[in-house]
Amino acid sequence: MTETILVHRAEGVTTITLNRPDKLNCFNGPMHDEVRAAIATAATDGTRCLVLTGAGKGFCAGQDLADRVRAPGAPPPDLGASLDARYNPLIRALKSLEMPVICAVNGIAAGAGANLALACDIVVAARSASFVQSFCKVGLIPDSGGTWTLPHLVGMARATALQMLGDKVSAEQAEAWGMIWKCVGDDDLMTTVHDMARHLAAQPTRGLALTKKALAASAAHSLDAQLDLERDLQAQAGRTKDYREGVAAFMEKRVPKFEGR
Template identity: 45%
Template sequence: MTQYESTTTTAHAGEGAGTEVDDVLLTTDADGVRTLTLNRPRAYNSLTVELKERLLAALREAAADDGVRAVVLTGAGKAFCAGQDLKEHVETLRSGTEAPLGTVAEHYNPIVTAIVDLPKPVIAAVNGSAAGAGAAFAYACDLRIAASSASFAMAFAGVGLGPDSGASWTLQRLVGYGKAVELMMLGTKVDSAEALRLGLVGEVVPDDELAARAHAVAATLAAGPTRAYAKIKSTVALAAGSTLAEALDAENAAQTELGGTADHREAVEAFVEKRRPKFTGK
C-alpha cells in the first residue's frame, strides 16, 4: 500500500473535456475497451479511500458489462499510481484505531482480486512511477505496457511494512522468487528498460505513444474470443499452484466449455472458409 512520494494536494481532474474537478476516477469507452484512469495527478494518483472504493466498483462494473471486452488501467498526469495516500493514512494512525491497516482487507485485497478474476483482458498502461500498491495493481494485470518514463518500486519496507495488494503472489511469478524478495527488501527503483529486461513489462513505448498503443492492444483483444481469454486467465492462475493432474483437469473442463461457444464455432468455420473470424465474445 506504500506511497512512493509524499504529496500535499487533493484530487484534481486530468486533462479532457467534460471532466469534473472532483472526479478521482475517469471512465471512457471505445471499441469495446473501457479505460479506467486514476485521476489525482497532483497527488501522483495516490490511493485514498474514495479512489479505492471507486476503482473497485468500476472493476466490478466492467466485469459485469457485456459491452466491455477489455480494460485498460492507467493514471492521469506524470504517474501511474504512487500507492497509498500517506497523508490520509497518518490520520488513521493518529486516530488510535486498533486496525490502522484495515484497508488491506477492505480495499486492496478486493481490488487485486477483481483485476485477476476479471473475465476479460486487463492491460496496465504504466505512465511514470508505480510504487507500492500502485505497482502491485500493475503486476496483477494480464499485460503491462510501459512508457519510457515508467518506473516500479516495491516501497513497502521503507515504511516498515511487508507487501500487500497481491505483490507477494504476482511479483515472483513475473521475475522469480529471489529477485522478488530482493526488490521488496531493498525497495530498488526499476526503470522501464530494466523492467522490460526482468519481464515486469512486455513492451516499452515513448511516453506520447503509450495511450494509443495500450488502446490498440486492448482493442485487438476486445475483438477476440473473450470467453477463451477468461479461461486462459483462470487456468494459468490455477496451474501456478497446482499439480499437473489438477492443471490437466482444469484445461479439460475449460476446453469442454469453450468447445460449445459461438466463438469457437465461428473460428472453425472461418478457417474452413479461409476468412478472418468475427468474434462476438460469446
C-alpha cells in the same frame, strides 16, 4: 470536487484513468470506491477489454498516507482491516474479471501502485516509467499481492532484493526481467495500448477469460491437476459460439467475427 477516476468506453474497451495527478494518483477511500464500481460496471456492460492507466506524470504511488494520519494519542490504523476492505478486493476483482486487463504504466508505480499494475494481465510501460516496492521504506511488508506476484514474475532472488531494498526498477529493466510485457516510447504508450485493447476486444472473449483462469491456477497445480483443469476449461470453450465461428471462418477462409460469446 474532482473525480478520482475518469472512465471512457468505446469499441468494446473500457479505460479507467486514475485521476489524482497532484498526488501521483495515490489511493484514498473515494478512489477505491470509484475504481471498484467502474470494474463492476465493466463486467456487465459488454466491455471486452479493460485498460487501467494514470493521469499526469505518475501511474500510482500507492496509498495516500495523509488518509492514515491520526491525532496524537489515537490508536494506530488497522492496516490489515484496510487491506481486507480495500486493496484485497480490488486485486481479486482484476484477477477474476472475465476479460483481458491491460495496464498502461505512464510514470512511477510505487508500493500498492506497483503491485496493482503487476496484477493486470498485460503490462505496457512508458520508457520514463519505473517500479518500486516502497513498503520497506516505511516499515511495512509488500501487499496487494506483491509477495505472490513478484516472485512469480522475476524469481525469488530478485523479488526478495527488490522488496527488502526498495530499489527502483526502470521500465526497460522490468521488460528485460519479464516483470512486464513491453516498454515503449512515452509518446507511443497510449496508442500501443489502445491498439492492443481494440484487438483483444475483437477476439473470443470467453476463450481469453478461460485462458486467464487456467494461468491463474497453474502456480498452485501439479502437472496432472493442470491437465485436468485444461480438459474441463477446453470443454467449456468448445461449447462457445466464438469457437464455432472460429472454425467456420477457418474453413471458409475468411476473417472471423467474434462476439465474445
